[in-house]
Amino acid sequence: MPSTYKRDKPWDTDDIDKWKVEPFQAEDNVAGSFAEESSFATLFPKYREVYLKEAWPVVTRALEKFGIACTLDLVEGSMTVKTTRKTFDPAAILKARDLIKLLSRSVPVQQALKILEDDVACDIIKIRNQVRNKERFVKRRQRILGPGGSTLKALELLTSTYILVQGNTVSAMGPYKGLKEVRRIINDCMANIHPIYHIKELMIKRELAKDPTLANESWDRFLPNFKKRTLSKRRVPFKVTDKTKKVYTPFPPAPEKSKVDLQIESGEYFLSKEAKDRQQKEEVMERQRLKREEKMKEREKAFVPPEELDAEEKKKEKKEKKEKKEKKKRKRDSEAADVDGDDGAEKKEKKKKKKSKSKEDASDGEA
Numbered sequence: 001m002p003s004t005y006k007r008d009k010p011w012d013t014d015d016i017d018k019w020k021v022e023p024f025q026a027e028d029n030v031a032g033s034f035a036e037e038s039s040f041a042t043l044f045p046k047y048r049e050v051y052l053k054e055a056w057p058v059v060t061r062a063l064e065k066f067g068i069a070c071t072l073d074l075v076e077g078s079m080t081v082k083t084t085r086k087t088f089d090p091a092a093i094l095k096a097r098d099l100i101k102l103l104s105r106s107v108p109v110q111q112a113l114k115i116l117e118d119d120v121a122c123d124i125i126k127i128r129n130q131v132r133n134k135e136r137f138v139k140r141r142q143r144i145l146g147p148g149g150s151t152l153k154a155l156e157l158l159t160s161t162y163i164l165v166q167g168n169t170v171s172a173m174g175p176y177k178g179l180k181e182v183r184r185i186i187n188d189c190m191a192n193i194h195p196i197y198h199i200k201e202l203m204i205k206r207e208l209a210k211d212p213t214l215a216n217e218s219w220d221r222f223l224p225n226f227k228k229r230t231l232s233k234r235r236v237p238f239k240v241t242d243k244t245k246k247v248y249t250p251f252p253p254a255p256e257k258s259k260v261d262l263q264i265e266s267g268e269y270f271l272s273k274e275a276k277d278r279q280q281k282e283e284v285m286e287r288q289r290l291k292r293e294e295k296m297k298e299r300e301k302a303f304v305p306p307e308e309l310d311a312e313e314k315k316k317e318k319k320e321k322k323e324k325k326e327k328k329k330r331k332r333d334s335e336a337a338d339v340d341g342d343d344g345a346e347k348k349e350k351k352k353k354k355k356s357k358s359k360e361d362a363s364d365g366e367a
Helices: 046-064 092-104 109-116 134-145 147-159 176-190 195-209 259-266 273-301 311-366
Strands: 039-043 068-073 078-083 121-126 162-166 169-174
Touching: 039 092, 046 068, 046 092, 046 109, 068 092, 078 092, 092 109, 092 121, 109 169, 121 176, 134 147, 134 162, 134 176, 147 162, 147 176, 147 195, 169 176, 176 195
Parallel strands: none
Antiparallel strands: 039 078, 068 078, 121 169, 162 169
């Protein structure tokens, strides 16, 4: 039966964070150094060799603090980490293993070194074996990145992780909760579910988490329920067979001739290897000669002079030109005459009006 006697605990105050995980120090390892050496090795691609060679001193200094030894083998293309007498943290070798794994997957050194922290974990998701078709795989992998890397950035902000899409894998770093979300999103993306649906869901969850009244309630009524639209797709056969009625014959169709049968018919099968090579060379030479002739004909077209006209045709052309000129002149003259005639008629009318006015003025003066 538990004791009901409650003593005062002066050390237990409200400002103490009971969930805080204190970093593991050398003093915490009471047992001392390890009984056996633990080591992990991983291979890296050829294109990472130069970068790793430059960044290796930084990696060595970071692992020395935890008492972990590391070696870079450029001949074999491998990285190795192992425990030493100075290693005090049992989990340090596992963190070092994750570090070299991330470095081989093209994660930058400064980012990869964050894995040595206690609250950071990593996950490498293999995506190539989830989609068979290469073109479909490339399209779905591009969906993770999004236009200008916008989808990837949104996922990183919502899950508080670092994500790197490289080749056939996706490397993720961050808290365990965020890594779980990232794995689910990437697996769904490879299964043809767009990441934008998950992003929308995560944004709604983030807003709901701010409301303390909804802490003990179900959020299902707030989350979007995207139904998969199944379009009616009639299966189209790959090879459309000819279904027209044919005359019935009891004999089966003749088998198609194999490559060897065709060679026997043409006589190529009985030729020696030298004769075959010679024949092949002659065919190539013949094709080259025909192409050369075609190119020469095309070049010569530019130097062919235009056809000269006969003397009679030239005279006809001159006559036609003269006739056209005369017609144009007549038109101009007729137009000018019409204009002049109109002007003359107007002048006569004006004179008549003036005369009639002067007569009227004279008759008014006599009166």
